[in-house]
Amino acid sequence: MKDYRKLLVWEKAHELVLFVYKQVITTYPKHEQFDLFSQSKRAAYSITLNIVEGCGRNSEKDFSHFLDMALGSAKELEYSCLLARDLGYLNNDIYNEVYEKANHIIAMLISLIKTIRGN
Numbered sequence: 001m002k003d004y005r006k007l008l009v010w011e012k013a014h015e016l017v018l019f020v021y022k023q024v025i026t027t028y029p030k031h032e033q034f035d036l037f038s039q040s041k042r043a044a045y046s047i048t049l050n051i052v053e054g055c056g057r058n059s060e061k062d063f064s065h066f067l068d069m070a071l072g073s074a075k076e077l078e079y080s081c082l083l084a085r086d087l088g089y090l091n092n093d094i095y096n097e098v099y100e101k102a103n104h105i106i107a108m109l110i111s112l113i114k115t116i117r118g119n
Contacts, residue, residue, distance in 0.1 A: 002063070004055040009108040013047045013070070016077075016101045020044040024081065024098060028089045036089070040080040046073035047105065064116045071109045078102045 004010045028037045047070045054066025085095040
């Protein structure tokens with residue numbers, strides 16, 4: 001078992017969740033509340049929740065599995081924000097910030113997964 005709060009990747013992912021809640025989904029129109037709004041929000045916090053769940057597991061194999069899930073959620077968030085930008089819900093500055101933050105987390109997750117798996 002690991003303390004997720006000691007992982008820099010969790011800290012960065014948590015900051016991304018806060019950014020999505022405070023800066024991203026607030027720009028979506030009301031009619032997207034149960035669609036893209038909800039999907040973007042779930043993808044964001046799924047990154048952190050998967051890291052936390054992986055830390056609660058007893059094996060490195062299980063931990064890396066949940067990091068894989070977090071990686072998928074980060075890619076999902078990246079795309080949902082691209083779609084929101086292309087639909088005119090997000091300006092380029094906010095999109096670019098989400099993209100950069102998400103891709104930094106993606107790189108951190110890949111690095112951690114490779115370390116755990118001994119690649």
